[in-house]
Amino acid sequence: MGEGFISRGFGGRRRRPDDSRLPPGQYLVDGFPVLSAGPTPLTPLEQWDFTLVGEVDEPKRWSWEEFGQLPSEEITTDIHCVTKWSKFDTRWEGVSVDTLLEGVETSAEYITAYCDGGYTTNLALEDVTGGKAWVAFAYDGEPLEPVHGGPARLLVPHLYFWKSAKWVRGLRLATQNEPGFWESLGYHNFGDPWREQRYWGD
Amino acid sequence: MVARLYRTLWRIGEVVGVVSETPRTKSLVLDVPGWEGHKAGQHVDVRLTAPDGYQTQRSYSIASAPEDERVVLTVDRLDDGEVSTYLTDVVTAGDRLELRGPIGGYFTWEEGDGGPLFLVGGGSGVVPLMAMTRHRATSGSDVPTRLLLSFRSHEEIIYREELEDLAAHDGSLEVFYTLTRARPQGWTGYHRRIDARMLEEVSWGPHESPLAFVCGPTPLVETVGTALVGLGHDPARVKTERFGATGG
Numbered sequence A: 001m002g003e004g005f006i007s008r009g010f011g012g013r014r015r016r017p018d019d020s021r022l023p024p025g026q027y028l029v030d031g032f033p034v035l036s037a038g039p040t041p042l043t044p045l046e047q048w049d050f051t052l053v054g055e056v057d058e059p060k061r062w063s064w065e066e067f068g069q070l071p072s073e074e075i076t077t078d079i080h081c082v083t084k085w086s087k088f089d090t091r092w093e094g095v096s097v098d099t100l101l102e103g104v105e106t107s108a109e110y111i112t113a114y115c116d117g118g119y120t121t122n123l124a125l126e127d128v129t130g131g132k133a134w135v136a137f138a139y140d141g142e143p144l145e146p147v148h149g150g151p152a153r154l155l156v157p158h159l160y161f162w163k164s165a166k167w168v169r170g171l172r173l174a175t176q177n178e179p180g181f182w183e184s185l186g187y188h189n190f191g192d193p194w195r196e197q198r199y200w201g202d
Numbered sequence B: 001m002v003a004r005l006y007r008t009l010w011r012i013g014e015v016v017g018v019v020s021e022t023p024r025t026k027s028l029v030l031d032v033p034g035w036e037g038h039k040a041g042q043h044v045d046v047r048l049t050a051p052d053g054y055q056t057q058r059s060y061s062i063a064s065a066p067e068d069e070r071v072v073l074t075v076d077r078l079d080d081g082e083v084s085t086y087l088t089d090v091v092t093a094g095d096r097l098e099l100r101g102p103i104g105g106y107f108t109w110e111e112g113d114g115g116p117l118f119l120v121g122g123g124s125g126v127v128p129l130m131a132m133t134r135h136r137a138t139s140g141s142d143v144p145t146r147l148l149l150s151f152r153s154h155e156e157i158i159y160r161e162e163l164e165d166l167a168a169h170d171g172s173l174e175v176f177y178t179l180t181r182a183r184p185q186g187w188t189g190y191h192r193r194i195d196a197r198m199l200e201e202v203s204w205g206p207h208e209s210p211l212a213f214v215c216g217p218t219p220l221v222e223t224v225g226t227a228l229v230g231l232g233h234d235p236a237r238v239k240t241e242r243f244g245a246t247g248g
Helices: A064-068 A097-101 B083-090 B123-138 B160-168 B196-202 B218-230
Strands: A049-054 A060-063 A073-080 A085-096 A110-115 A120-124 A134-139 A153-155 A168-174 B011-022 B025-031 B043-049 B055-061 B071-076 B096-103 B117-122 B145-151 B173-179 B211-216 B238-242
Touching: A049 A064, A049 A097, A060 A064, A064 A134, A073 A134, A085 A097, A097 A134, B025 B083, B025 B096, B043 B071, B043 B083, B055 B071, B055 B083, B055 B123, B071 B083, B071 B123, B117 B123, B117 B218, B123 B145, B123 B160, B123 B173, B123 B211, B145 B196, B160 B173, B196 B218, B211 B218, B218 B238
Parallel strands: A049 A168, B117 B145, B117 B211, B145 B173, B211 B238
Antiparallel strands: A049 A060, A073 A085, A085 A134, A110 A120, A110 A168, A134 A153, B011 B025, B011 B096, B025 B071, B043 B055, B043 B096
């Protein structure tokens, strides 16, 4: 439905600034909107750790201090939220998921990111490896604010931003693709904004 | 496990009524053929198409109860909004709107979910809370319910008369207001932004394990979420949804 439909009297104010960078159905914002399903968790750094569990030869764990000593990268990227806003040229610093997975033996093809507050999201392993995903701890040169997922969040900018789980505490590797929080509630299992994979069946 | 797959189809609804709620807020009453119902708290995506094919989408919360055969969207007009200005300035009865949904399965309340219910909203954040309140009334639920609603001024209060009417006939429903800017003479409600003290006064204690839904701009949601957890409420019983100023 909808082929040929015109909204009477609608001209459209905000034209796409750069078509090649804005996925279908998205509009550009300057601010940084905040979305989350519950209160912002405030985990003290001395209680924070990051773990790799599941289908791995040996689970791994980093304290905040150990995590801070891992090699990090600066990332400048566009981000796209399923609620329709996109933001260009966001600047992050984080540890590549490749770095975290270095030396890990696994038969897994999927991961679930788990977070403070109980949030989870599922991703294909190939969507978080090969320089496509980071655990980010700084935004725009500053420590990542709790409201935006600090102390650390997943950053998977080529997928809708709910996949970039805030307050991330670890990755569970798995052979099966297990729907996470939003993925169990009607949102798409993969979430590619360029294919407009917002909801189940898209 | 693979989630059950169904397509969330684009549908065309007809606007059968427009209600001016406040100077900058209107409710669009829609007849949506094939609508399969919704849960209170869910939203729809609205898609506008210009004659040259340009399209844009936004999300709007459903204000009506699931029992209502019409789908009602309440739209707050943002001066720089591309879609909200169209929906509030241009759309009239008889127009058609393209939409799909319902969407969102977390910020929802059904009668069987119980309570007590604590609904906290700021501005148009009241919309999904109103769907819950209407559902509660329509389904005959007597779940003890308190609303704490923040608006800038008295004339910006959305659904004021309907809420007054509901509360007047229902001893288990209470509505509290706070006005953050102008207040009329003789105003007896709160006159400041929602804070921890106000929440402690209005809400049930943590031992009563209320189910809280908080919807509004990010600063309000952050304040309320953090304060409720600080007062001892279980974070898993505090559900939030935000209306960013960058909406449209």
